[in-house]
Amino acid sequence: MTNAIPQHSPVMDANPENIARAADLLRQGKLVAFATETVYGLGGDATDDRAVAAIFAAKNRPDFNPLIAHVPDVQAAERLVEMDGRARRLAAAFWPGPLTMVLPRRKDCPVSLLASAGLNSIAVRVPAHPLALELLRAAARPIAAPSANPSGGVSPTTAAHVAEGLGDKLAMILDGGACAVGVESTVLDLTTEQATLLRPGGITLEQLAEALAAPVAIAQGHDETGPKSPGMLASHYAPGLPVRLNVETANNGEALLGFGPAAAADMSLSPSGDLAEAAANLFAMLRALDRPPFRGIAVSPIPAHGLGLAINDRLRRAAAPRS
Numbered sequence: 001m002t003n004a005i006p007q008h009s010p011v012m013d014a015n016p017e018n019i020a021r022a023a024d025l026l027r028q029g030k031l032v033a034f035a036t037e038t039v040y041g042l043g044g045d046a047t048d049d050r051a052v053a054a055i056f057a058a059k060n061r062p063d064f065n066p067l068i069a070h071v072p073d074v075q076a077a078e079r080l081v082e083m084d085g086r087a088r089r090l091a092a093a094f095w096p097g098p099l100t101m102v103l104p105r106r107k108d109c110p111v112s113l114l115a116s117a118g119l120n121s122i123a124v125r126v127p128a129h130p131l132a133l134e135l136l137r138a139a140a141r142p143i144a145a146p147s148a149n150p151s152g153g154v155s156p157t158t159a160a161h162v163a164e165g166l167g168d169k170l171a172m173i174l175d176g177g178a179c180a181v182g183v184e185s186t187v188l189d190l191t192t193e194q195a196t197l198l199r200p201g202g203i204t205l206e207q208l209a210e211a212l213a214a215p216v217a218i219a220q221g222h223d224e225t226g227p228k229s230p231g232m233l234a235s236h237y238a239p240g241l242p243v244r245l246n247v248e249t250a251n252n253g254e255a256l257l258g259f260g261p262a263a264a265a266d267m268s269l270s271p272s273g274d275l276a277e278a279a280a281n282l283f284a285m286l287r288a289l290d291r292p293p294f295r296g297i298a299v300s301p302i303p304a305h306g307l308g309l310a311i312n313d314r315l316r317r318a319a320a321p322r323s
């Protein structure tokens with residue numbers, strides 16, 4: 001069940017020496033994967049067109065899908081984007097943490113246009129993992145970091161997951177242990193009059209609405225000008241095996257990924273029915289069940305509130321028809 005780290009793996013302990021080396025590699029335009037509190041990120045210098053192009057190439061990612069610029073604090077974010085009152089309030093409430101804000105790009109913003117896919121906005125976030133913060137401070141530049149997996153596949157929540165999918169394409173993988181949150185950051189569009197949820201994630205809709213003292217709109221997929229948040233493509237986060245949702249009893253040959261106390265499950269996202277625990281286990285368990293003798297993965301119903309919104313979003317895409 002464990003994901004063995006391949007030989008010649010670039011996985012390194014996150015000690016100060018290796019973090020300093022990783023920052024040097026980033027400054028030279030190399031790619032470094034690192035732990036965040038959500039999932040592992042595939043980092044490159046966001047101001048360097050060639051490093052950004054190398055990220056897209058390593059992931060085999062469609063180039064219209066823009067990347068998040070990771071920074072160590074609000075001051076660094078203010079150098080990239082125009083932050084309004086709402087953005088400052090949300091930053092005070094949730095940064096460092098699993099919230100990404102899409103904001104108007106500043107005129108003097110140094111982020112590569114390739115990283116933002118030519119949009120007038122930039123997605124920014126301050127991650128909460130101490131390793132990520134130390135690396136960002138040492139690199140002293142915004143770091144573009146999509147999830148460190150081949151495009152379309154299950155996101156990585158351990159260094160071994162990263163090594164399995166992208167090991168030969170990276171200068172270093174900084175091991176910060178298993179990711180505590182386990183689903184990606186919430187992506188919130190603040191370029192619109194009403195704050196609009198583009199991707200549910202580690203900060204819940206309920207938390208956002210409370211901090212803003214205003215309701216949050218939910219984006220309905222693509223508009224006619226193209227995907228607003230291309231992370232909303234239908235099939236994504238997909239294991240190799242087919243996935244079936246809201247299942248009480250697995251079919252012959254299917255693994256059952258359970259939730260809550262009653263399930264006679266092969267694995268349980270959370271036996272006690274805790275959504276935070278389920279989010280933290282989601283991607284690792286999808287990977288663990290994605291192998292023989294199983295021929296499919298059936299998943300128990302997950303409640304739709306709080307972190308359940310993000311979990312159900314990832315599961316729907318994992319179960320979507322593959323293109």
Ligand code: TXA
Nearest residue numbers: 038040041066067121122123146147184185229230231
């Ligand atoms: O938790 C996370 O956010 C992780 C860790 C590594 O920080 N990163 C991550 O990045 O999930 P990625 O590239 O897999 O997802 C970025 C999402 C995509 O849905 C993308 O379309 C959206 O953010 N996005 C980025 N820039 C945007 C922009 N300017 N406007 C709208 N959506 C944007």
Ligand code: MG
Nearest residue numbers: 146147155184
């Ligand atoms: Mg991703």
